Amino acid sequence: MSDIKHPATVAIVGAGLVGCLNAIYFAQRGWNVVLYEHRKDMRLPEEKINQRGRSINLAVSERGLSALRKVDMGLEEIVLGAAVPMRARMVHLGKDTQTSQAYSVHGEHINAVDRGRLNELLLNVVGDLPNVRLGFEHHLLHANLENGTMEFSVGPEKIKVFKTADLVIGTDGAYSKTRSQMMRSMRMQYSQEYIDTAYCELSMPPAKDEQGNDTYALDPNHLHIWPRHTFMLIALPNLDHSFTCTLFMPFEMFESINTSEKLLEFFQENFPDSIPLIGTKRLVEDYFANQKGSLINIKTSPHNFKDKALILGDAAHAMVPFYGQGMNCGFQDVEVLHEILDKHNVLPSKHENGKIDDLEAALDEYSRVHVKDTHAICDLALYNHYEMQSAVTSVRYLARKKLEGI
Numbered sequence: 001m002s003d004i005k006h007p008a009t010v011a012i013v014g015a016g017l018v019g020c021l022n023a024i025y026f027a028q029r030g031w032n033v034v035l036y037e038h039r040k041d042m043r044l045p046e047e048k049i050n051q052r053g054r055s056i057n058l059a060v061s062e063r064g065l066s067a068l069r070k071v072d073m074g075l076e077e078i079v080l081g082a083a084v085p086m087r088a089r090m091v092h093l094g095k096d097t098q099t100s101q102a103y104s105v106h107g108e109h110i111n112a113v114d115r116g117r118l119n120e121l122l123l124n125v126v127g128d129l130p131n132v133r134l135g136f137e138h139h140l141l142h143a144n145l146e147n148g149t150m151e152f153s154v155g156p157e158k159i160k161v162f163k164t165a166d167l168v169i170g171t172d173g174a175y176s177k178t179r180s181q182m183m184r185s186m187r188m189q190y191s192q193e194y195i196d197t198a199y200c201e202l203s204m205p206p207a208k209d210e211q212g213n214d215t216y217a218l219d220p221n222h223l224h225i226w227p228r229h230t231f232m233l234i235a236l237p238n239l240d241h242s243f244t245c246t247l248f249m250p251f252e253m254f255e256s257i258n259t260s261e262k263l264l265e266f267f268q269e270n271f272p273d274s275i276p277l278i279g280t281k282r283l284v285e286d287y288f289a290n291q292k293g294s295l296i297n298i299k300t301s302p303h304n305f306k307d308k309a310l311i312l313g314d315a316a317h318a319m320v321p322f323y324g325q326g327m328n329c330g331f332q333d334v335e336v337l338h339e340i341l342d343k344h345n346v347l348p349s350k351h352e353n354g355k356i357d358d359l360e361a362a363l364d365e366y367s368r369v370h371v372k373d374t375h376a377i378c379d380l381a382l383y384n385h386y387e388m389q390s391a392v393t394s395v396r397y398l399a400r401k402k403l404e405g406i
């Protein structure tokens with residue numbers, strides 16, 4: 001093989017949470033990084049207006065923080081600066097009965113952060129890196145992964161553009177195009193399962209304190225849950241003193257609650273303490289305006305196609321959100337991948353023939369060691385669906401927590 005080396009380029013498809021973090025890691029390794037994203041730049045003023053009122057928040061846990069910490073660019077501090085710590089879950093059992101269940105005897109906690117804000121913060125860091133190029137409004141249509149060619153539809157005119165890269169990484173979410181293109185070239189095991197439960201986001205505005213200042217309507221250092229066996233309501237705090245609530249319920253219940261009267265009657269019966277906090281007008285507006293999202297579990301194996309392509313995050317393992325670990329696991333994918341690239345001493349350079357030394361061995365090892373962990377957490381997330389809806393209210397569960405001293 002010739003000794004003349006050329007800089008290697010990685011194309012990352014999808015500038016969501018996992019794609020941005022992966023771009024930062026690859027840039028730090030010295031690769032040329034191109035991050036393609038189907039949407040417009042979410043930091044543009046007009047895009048911020050489109051997002052207003054859509055505050056979906058996420059719980060960031062130690063699993064995700066560890067990956068942020070490893071990049072050593074102050075990312076953990078940046079993210080925690082935009083987060084509200086949640087030290088326990090508050091279970092709302094009946095009208096005036098609540099019980100606080102700490103997440104840890106050692107004070108460990110999870111953190112609520114606005115998804116859009118988190119994505120923006122990561123994009124800001126990515127945008128400042130000299131070896132990263134951002135391609136917004138680039139929608140991947142097809143890819144020939146064997147030779148690293150990708151076809152994108154670009155901008156509102158949907159112009160067809162071809163791009164190439166030495167390595168293609170799909171961080172393009174649960175309905176990943178990168179994954180479907182990989183599946184044309186290789187024997188990838190793939191399974192998906194929709195659950196009967198759908199979700200709908202509702203917002204709980206700030207309350208007012210005695211001086212008329214905004215304050216939280218509920219204790220902000222808790223993840224609030226109203227478990228009702230086949231359905232539940234949860235609420236996570238935001239920095240602006242509001243809460244984002246999510247109603248999880250079977251699709252057929254969403255379909256049957258189809259008038260304001262039915263909705264208010266349902267809330268009066270099941271979540272009466274939440275009504276004055278959300279407000280009836282807002283409750284009705286949000287319930288009927290907001291989408292009823294479906295929830296999917298996806299497992300794939302392996303996650304790489306030779307040294308040509310790899311999927312990370314939801315593209316590789318979408319999970320139902322009841323463990324609060326989807327994004328955290330995506331961040332962990334990035335951390336594990338780069339530990340393995342380090343171990344194999346994969347350098348950001350290629351030979352004349354396009355080969356990158358040791359990359360294939362590293363990506364094979366990534367699939368070999370990490371895929372089974374992603375399958376396990378998909379299963380745990382499904383189990384936690386049961387735990388959050390029902391088990392947290394059971395006498396046995398509460399007794400066990402008491403014994404643990406929590």
Ligand code: FAD
Nearest residue numbers: 014016017018038059140172173313314324325326327328
């Ligand atoms: P995504 O966030 O889906 O990003 C994919 C990106 O790829 C998007 O920007 C998209 O526009 C782009 N894209 C898609 N197709 C193309 C294409 N063809 N070409 C170019 N770009 C493309 N996780 C947690 O860790 N904690 C939580 O508390 C939590 N709560 C959740 C609550 C709910 C209700 C839901 C539904 C999920 C929750 N999750 C949570 C899961 C979390 O949202 C996902 O795991 C996470 O967003 C996955 O990130 P990602 O970057 O892999 O994919």
